[in-house]
Amino acid sequence: MSSSSTALRELQRDLENKANDLSKLQKDIAKNHQVRKKYTIQLGENELVLKELDLLNEDANVYKLIGPVLVKQDLAEANANVRKRIEYISAESKRLDASLQDLEEKKYSKREAQELMGRMK
Incomplete structure (x- = not known):
C-alpha cells in the first residue's frame, strides 16, 4: 500500500x-505581449515623426527634447536618428515575435503532456 x-x-x-x-510560461507570454505593445506604440510614434520630418523644408528648424530643454538639431541628423530608432524597434519586435512563438510552442507541448498524463490516470 505504501508503494502506491x-x-x-x-x-x-x-x-x-x-x-x-x-x-x-503563461506569465512570460503575458510579459512578451506587454513589451510588444510598448514597441508597437513607439514604432507608430516614430513613423509619425518621420512623416512630419519628411514634410519639412531643408532650412526648417528642428528641435529635440533633451530632459526639460529643447535643443536645435539638424534636419538630416534628426531624420537619420528617427530612421535608426525605427530600425531598432522593428528588429526588437521581430525578436519578440520569435520569442513569443517559441513560448507558445513550449506552452502547447506542456499542455499536451499534462493532458496525456491526465488520461493515463
Missing part, C-alpha cells in the same frame, strides 16, 4: 511541477 501511496505522491508532485512550469 509513494507513487501517487510522486505523480502529484510531478503534476504540480508541470502546472508551475505552464504558469511560468
Whole structure:
C-alpha cells in the first residue's frame, strides 16, 4: 500500500511541477505581449515623426527634447536618428515575435503532456 501511496505522491508532485512550469510560461507570454505593445506604440510614434520630418523644408528648424530643454538639431541628423530608432524597434519586435512563438510552442507541448498524463490516470 505504501508503494502506491509513494507513487501517487510522486505523480502529484510531478503534476504540480508541470502546472508551475505552464504558469511560468503563461506569465512570460503575458510579459512578451506587454513589451510588444510598448514597441508597437513607439514604432507608430516614430513613423509619425518621420512623416512630419519628411514634410519639412531643408532650412526648417528642428528641435529635440533633451530632459526639460529643447535643443536645435539638424534636419538630416534628426531624420537619420528617427530612421535608426525605427530600425531598432522593428528588429526588437521581430525578436519578440520569435520569442513569443517559441513560448507558445513550449506552452502547447506542456499542455499536451499534462493532458496525456491526465488520461493515463
